[in-house]
Amino acid sequence: xxxxxxxxxxxxxxxxxxxxxxxxxxxxxxxxxxxxxxxxxxxxxxxxxxxxxxxxxxxxxxxxxxxxxxxxxxxxxxxxxxxxxxxxxxxxxxxxxxxxxxxxxxxxxxxxxxxxxxxxxxxxxxxxxxxxxxxxxxxxxxxxxxxxxxxxxxxxxxxxxxxxxxxxxxxxxxxxxxxxxxxxxxxxxxxxxxxxxxxxxxxxxxxxxxxxxxxxxxxxxxxxxxxxxxxxxxxxxxxxxxxxxxxxxxxxxxxxxxxxxxxxxxxxxxxxxxxxxxxxxxxxxxxxxxxxxxxxxxxxxxxxxxxxxxxxxxxxxxxxxxxxxxxxxxxxxxxxxxxxxxxxxxxxx
Amino acid sequence: xxxxxxxxxxxxxxxxxxxxxxxxxxxxxxxxxxxxxxxxxxxxxxxxxxxxxxxxxxxxxxxxxxxxxxxxxxxxxxxxxxxxxxxxxxxxxxxxxxxxxxxxxxxxxxxxxxxxxxxxxxxxxxxxxxxxxxxxxxxxxxxxxxxxxxxxxxxxxxxxxxxxxxxxxxxxxxxxxxxxxxxxxxxxxxxxxxxxxxxxxxxxxxxxxxxxxxxxxxxxxxxxxxxxxxxxxxxxxxxxxxxxxxxxxxxxxxxxxxxxxxxxxxxxxxxxxxxxxxxxxxxxxxxxxxxxxxxxxxxxxxxxxxxxxxxxxxxxxxxxxxxxxxxxxxxxxxxxxxxxxxxxxxxxxxxxxxxxxxxxxxxxxxxxxxxxxxxxxxxxxxxxxxxxxxxxxxxxxxxxxxxxxxxxxxxxxxxxxxxxxxxxxxxxxxxxxxxxxxxxxxxxxxxxxxxxxxxxxxxxxxxxxxxxxxxxxxxx
Numbered sequence: 151x152x153x154x155x156x157x158x159x160x161x162x163x164x165x166x167x168x169x170x171x172x173x174x175x176x177x178x179x180x181x182x183x184x185x186x187x188x189x190x191x192x193x194x195x196x197x198x199x200x201x202x203x204x205x206x207x208x209x210x211x212x213x214x215x216x217x218x219x220x221x222x223x224x225x226x227x228x229x230x231x232x233x234x235x236x237x238x239x240x241x242x243x244x245x246x247x248x249x250x251x252x253x254x255x256x257x258x259x260x261x262x263x264x265x266x267x268x269x270x271x272x273x274x275x276x277x278x279x280x281x282x283x284x285x286x287x288x289x290x291x292x293x294x295x296x297x298x299x300x301x302x303x304x305x306x307x308x309x310x311x312x313x314x315x316x317x318x319x320x321x322x323x324x325x326x327x328x329x330x331x332x333x334x335x336x337x338x339x340x341x342x343x344x345x346x347x348x349x350x351x352x353x354x355x356x357x358x359x360x361x362x363x364x365x366x367x368x369x370x371x372x373x374x375x376x377x378x379x380x381x382x383x384x385x386x387x388x389x390x391x392x393x394x395x396x397x398x399x400x401x402x403x404x405x406x407x408x409x410x411x412x413x414x415x416x417x418x419x420x421x422x423x424x425x426x427x428x429x430x431x432x433x434x435x436x437x438x439x440x441x442x443x444x445x446x447x448x449x450x451x452x453x454x455x456x457x458x459x460x461x462x463x464x465x466x467x468x469x470x471x472x473x474x475x476x477x478x479x480x481x482x483x484x485x486x487x488x489x490x491x492x493x494x495x496x497x498x499x
Numbered sequence: 500x501x502x503x504x505x506x507x508x509x510x511x512x513x514x515x516x517x518x519x520x521x522x523x524x525x526x527x528x529x530x531x532x533x534x535x536x537x538x539x540x541x542x543x544x545x546x547x548x549x550x551x552x553x554x555x556x557x558x559x560x561x562x563x564x565x566x567x568x569x570x571x572x573x574x575x576x577x578x579x580x581x582x583x584x585x586x587x588x589x590x591x592x593x594x595x596x597x598x599x600x601x602x603x604x605x606x607x608x609x610x611x612x613x614x615x616x617x618x619x620x621x622x623x624x625x626x627x628x629x630x631x632x633x634x635x636x637x638x639x640x641x642x643x644x645x646x647x648x649x650x651x652x653x654x655x656x657x658x659x660x661x662x663x664x665x666x667x668x669x670x671x672x673x674x675x676x677x678x679x680x681x682x683x684x685x686x687x688x689x690x691x692x693x694x695x696x697x698x699x700x701x702x703x704x705x706x707x708x709x710x711x712x713x714x715x716x717x718x719x720x721x722x723x724x725x726x727x728x729x730x731x732x733x734x735x736x737x738x739x740x741x742x743x744x745x746x747x748x749x750x751x752x753x754x755x756x757x758x759x760x761x762x763x764x765x766x767x768x769x770x771x772x773x774x775x776x777x778x779x780x781x782x783x784x785x786x787x788x789x790x791x792x793x794x795x796x797x798x799x800x801x802x803x804x805x806x807x808x809x810x811x812x813x814x815x816x817x818x819x820x821x822x823x824x825x826x827x828x829x830x831x832x833x834x835x836x837x838x839x840x841x842x843x844x845x846x847x848x849x850x851x852x853x854x855x856x857x858x859x860x861x862x863x864x865x866x867x868x869x870x871x872x873x874x875x876x877x878x879x880x881x882x883x884x885x886x887x888x889x890x891x892x893x894x895x896x897x898x899x900x901x902x903x904x905x906x907x908x909x910x911x912x913x914x915x916x917x918x919x920x921x922x923x924x925x926x927x928x929x930x931x932x933x934x935x936x937x938x939x940x941x942x943x944x945x946x947x948x949x950x951x952x953x954x955x956x957x958x959x960x961x962x963x964x965x966x967x968x969x970x971x972x973x974x975x
Contacts, residue, residue, distance in 0.1 A: 202531060206550040209507025211569055216511070239721065273754035280752035289720055290753070294744050300710050301745055304717020311673070311699070311723060334710025341705070419532075425510030427543040440532075496755035497789050498635075499813040 177382070177398040179390045184458040190232065190389045191449045191459075192467050194224035197248045198446060199468075199475040200257055201420075204247065204264055207479055208424050213264045216293075217278050220248035222419035225445035226351055227252040229392025230319055233400055237314065241289040241302040242321035244279035245351075245418075249321065253286045261478035267485035274488040275496065287316075295356075296322060296329030299348070303335040306346035306409070317403045318346040325356020327370050333377075336409070340377045343408035347399045348374070350413045351386065357422040358430040371413035381411030387443040417443070501585050502551050504574040506560070506567045509538060509545045516540045517565045518573060527555045529576065536562075536573070553578045556586050628927070635889060637842035640804075641834075649830040657799035657831055658688050658764075658820065661806035662726060664836070666696055669724060672810055675702040675715060676728030676765070685730045686766060686825055712738035712763070716745045719761040719815075726810060729765035732781050732819065739784075746815040747790035762809045764818035767795070768860060768910050769947055771823065772954060778947035780911035782859075783920070785817040786888040792841055793887040795819040797862040799829035801885050804839030812841060819887075821860045844891035846898065850880035853968050854898040856921060857908035858884035861959070864940070865908045868964035877972055887917055892924050899925055903934035904971040908964055913941040935971035940964050 182190065201219045208217045220227075223245075231252040234240075242249045250260050255271060263270030264278050271281040279293040289305060292298040302320025309316045326332060327350055339346050350370045354361055361368050371381035380402075385391040392414065399410040417439045421428040428436075453459040459467075506516065517539040523529055534546040535555070556577040560567055567573065575586055652660075666672045673696075678685045680693040680703040693701040704711040708729065715725040729735045735742065742763060750758035769778035786793045792814055796802040802820070809816035831837075844856075848869055857865035862883055869879040880898050884891065899905050905925055907918035918939035925937060943957045969975040 202550050205548075206507075209509070209547075209569075210505060211508045214511060241717075271754065272752055272756070275754055276752040282749070282753040282757045284756055289717070289757070290749070292745070294740055297713065297740060297745055300713020300741065301717035301720065303710075304714040304719075305721045307714055307718045308721040308723050311718070331709045331713060334705070334707035335714065337705055337707065338710060338714060424508075425513075425540070425542055425545070427545045429543075496751045496753075498792070499750065499758060 177394045179388065179394050182390050182393075182452075184456075186232065186393075187449055187453050187456075187458060188467075190225075190228055191446065191453060191464070192471060193228045193231070193252060194389065194446045194449065195468060196257070196471040196474060197224045197228070197251050199471045200251055200261070200478065201247060203475040203479045204261065205420070205424070207261075207265065207482065212483055213278070214266065215277060216244065217264065217424045218245040218422065219420045219424075220245055220418070222439065222445075223351060223353060223386070223414075223416045224248060225389040225392055226349070226386045226414045226416055227321075229389040230349065230396045232389075233393045233396035234317070234319065235400075237287060237316045238400075239287045239289055239302075239305045239309075239316065239318045240321070241298045241305060241318065242291070243295065243298055243323060243326065244291065244293050245323070246279065246281065246291045250281055250283070250288060250291075253283070253288050255281070255283050255286055255288060257474055257478040258481040261482040262485050265482040265485070266487065267482055268488040268492070269481065269485040273492055273496070275492065296326035296331050298322060299326065299329070299332045299335045302348075303339050303344060303346055306339065306344035307342070309345050310342065315404060316345070317400055318344075319349055320346055321349045321351055323356060324350060324352040324354065324361050324370060325359070325364065327373060328365060332373075336374050336377045336379055339409040340374070340379050343406060345403035345406075346409045347396070347403060348379075348381075348409060348411045350411065351416055352413055353416050353418040355418070355422070355430065358426070358428075360430065369413075371411055374409070374411045379409050379411055381413060383413045383415055386414030386416035387439075387445045388448060389445055500578070501556055501581060502553065502576040502578060503572040504535070504549075504576055506569050506571045506573050507538070507547060508569045509540050509547075510542050513540050513569060515566050515568045518560050518562055518567050519544060521558060521562045522546075523555050525555055525558055529553055529555055549576070551576060551578070553581075556581075556583060635842065637889070637891075638840040640839055640843065640845070641837070643832045643834070648833040650833050651828050652799055652831050653826050653828055654799040654802055654820070655686070655688055655825040657803040657829070658806060659690055659692065661803045662689070662810070663692060663695065665807055665810040666692070666700060671722065672724045672726065673700040673702065674726045674728060675704055675711060677704055677706055677730045679703060679728050684728070686822060688728070688820075688825070708734050708737035709741065713741040713745060715761060716741050716759050716815075719746070719759040720749065720757055724760050724810060726762045726764060729763065731770075731777060731822075732765055732767040733777050733779060735763065735765070735781070742785070742815070742817070743788050743791075747788050750814070751790060758813060759815050760813045762806070762812075762816050762818055764806070764809075765820060766822040766825070767819035768821050769823075769942070769954075769958060772949060772951065773947075774949045775946035780819075780859075780909065780942070781817075782819055782887050782909075783911060783915060783917050786890075786917060786920075790815070791888060792816045793819065794841055794885065795859040795887055796885055797824070797857075797859055797883055799827070800831045800837070801839060801845070801883070803831055804837045805841060805885065807836075807838045808841050811838070816841070819859065823860055824863075839885075842886045842889040842891055844882050844884045844886070844894040846880065846894065847883050848879070848881040850878035850902065852878045852902055853904040853906060853972055854880050854882065854895065854902045855906050855908060855964070855968070856882045856884060856895055858887065858917075860910055861908040864959055864961050864964050868908075868961045868968065871961070871965055872968055875974075877968060877974065879968060884917075890920065890924070892921075892928065895921060895925060896929050899929050900932045903932055904968075905933070905937045906964065906967045906971060907937070907939045907941075908959060909939075910942045910958060913939060913944055916941055935973070938967040938971055940967050
């Protein structure tokens with residue numbers, strides 16, 4: 151998954167000069183400490199168990215409408231969360247549950263929102279695709295493919311305007327990468343050197359259409375080339391690779407070099423949404439990703455191999471996060487629906 | 500306790516399905532994520548994955564079964580350490596539990612049924628308007644103290660002054676758009692702003708409406724107060740997704756946590772001889788969207804006071820100007836901080852025989868028509884709506900209750916226009932006061948033609964207003 155060399159023009163600083171050498175390849179993977187491995191393990195497992203529970207509740211009819219699960223892609227958001235500082239912003243598409251859990255939003259509130267209950271993070275009025283948190287600097291959950299890209303660029307605009315040193319992490323998928331507004335954003339982000347990391351979560355399929363069938367060029371990390379935005383491909387199934395690449399991109403942005411693109415090569419195990427039978431890919435393909443590249447299993451294997459955790463200790467973590475997911479499900483099911491009076495609130499201030 | 504595996508809903512609309520195949524058999528070990536069965540929905544055949552691990556203890560619904568209701572128990576899963584004997588204890592409890600689990604299904608249907616649910620409990624025959632019942636007190640126009648100096652200025656200058664004053668007032672206010680900085684605005688609205696505020700706050704954008712509008716909405720969500728100038732609102736159609744889906748709906752979708760305090764402004768409607776793609780009034784488009792405010796001023800004083808209000812407003816505001824009015828002169832009060840309430844119409848001329856409601860450039864037809872009608876002995880009350888959303892229907896109704904007749908005047912297309920909405924609300928709320936049908940004078944239902952004579956025919960004119968008034972006063 152080596153990135154191609156980019157011709158960055160922005161480089162005067164330390165990170166920039168370092169970039170010329172490093173840019174040929176994905177930033178080197180640094181080994182995690184025991185604490186980092188354990189944190190990554192728990193956070194990814196929590197997202198997975200939460201999503202499995204959400205899928206189950208959907209099956210029971212508790213969750214309605216659209217529900218886009220993040221299972222398989224956990225390393226991307228967890229690795230990025232581990233590299234961010236307080237105040238750095240996140241904004242993403244409708245496949246957003248993992249991002250909210252990773253940035254510390256209350257799982258009960260997320261699940262209750264999925265169920266359309268009053269204790270949901272948007273009081274039940276947003277749904278799966280629309281939750282926000284000022285406190286955690288999470289700017290949504292957006293349902294129109296690609297629309298979050300200019301918005302995320304706007305978050306970076308605010309950072310530069312206020313000179314607050316923060317970085318916007320703007321996530322979008324391989325499907326959104328062909329939207330026109332993405333390139334309008336790239337142009338302005340580089341023109342004004344805005345501190346934004348464009349995170350392309352390439353899970354290989356935009357709904358049912360593979361990248362090869364939708365994109366004239368498939369190395370999406372190079373989509374910023376004509377704007378002078380450097381980018382690399384990253385093994386998005388390896389949480390350490392994600393963190394290392396994000397550390398690098400964060401430094402690049404904070405030093406005032408403008409935007410940076412990280413193409414996370416990842417995979418979603420489930421269908422696009424709940425009603426997707428996923429006939430556009432083979433079972434073998436899915437099975438191979440699960441058995442050879444699973445982001446959680448990779449960490450688990452390292453923890454056991456290095457004897458940083460025993461089977462029992464890992465089982466205890468699993469039990470704990472299962473408890474969180476089950477608790478969220480219980481909360482969501484027992485919570486009341488929003489009061490009818492909420493129909494007409496929060497429309498205008 | 501064995502775990503019941505329920506017939507899952509596999510699409511937003513699924514109520515039942517066919518159990519086409521069991522992939523796992525009784526006695527098989529199942530891991531979370533394993534495919535256990537295939538189910539045929541109304542859309543496709545879907546695989547069902549196990550959520551929990553264990554041993555498939557008993558299959559309750561055999562393969563081939565059709566029309567299996569969602570949430571029916573289809574199998575029992577034995578957990579670690581359980582054997583088949585656990586099934587016997589569980590089977591007794593499975594029936595009531597199935598009923599219980601049907602409750603969430605009913606709950607999940609509620610969102611679909613929500614629009615039908617009335618905001619307040621009502622008796623069977625009571626009609627409840629779908630419009631938000633919340634009345635916002637928008638306040639009155641500020642008193643202009645006697646002896647206040649009036650300065651005669653163009654609408655263009657008034658708009659510039661409003662922006663400059665608000666930019667002095669708050670560091671978070673900035674202006675962005677095509678040609679707003681060095682060129683000082685395609686229509687010279689931002690004259691002098693770059694010189695005073697610098698390039699950080701007066702920003703020339705590339706010609707990418709979709710992108711810079713979204714960027715500005717993101718900036719608004721994260722604490723700034725952008726003013727986005729569209730060279731004309733025709734080009735804002737490129738960006739309308741960001742204006743409506745991102746700016747107007749975020750407050751609601753976030754349960755009140757986050758909104759977008761932003762102003763979208765620029766010339767709107769027909770200019771002169773610029774053809775179909777550059778001549779359209781978008782007031783009705785934006786005014787139909789909850790979460791948005793829409794202002795369309797006529798005079799320079801109103802434009803100044805309302806633009807200042809729009810910049811301070813915590814909501815997204817669409818501020819519709821008109822190129823044909825930019826050079827018109829009006830008296831503007833010389834006051835330190837002249838801010839007008841958004842959502843308040845203004846009775847600009849009192850009368851008794853007919854109510855003329857207009858706004859923006861429509862006033863250039865309504866006012867001379869009222870003057871001519873007065874000469875003919877017909878007294879018209881003229882209301883400048885100023886704000887389209889929230890609509891000040893109360894001011895219109897008060898006038899209609901007095902005159903019994905209503906004519907609306909605007910340049911936009913007639914179908915689904917602001918006039919249509921005013922007429923609807925008036926008949927709903929003042930039906931018994933009307934002595935004649937409500938008439939509207941609007942642009943014609945055609946794309947704007949280029950030829951001078953056709954363009955003139957496509958736009959409304961003063962005579963049409965007079966004719967409409969004569970029709971409703973039965974004086975034709």
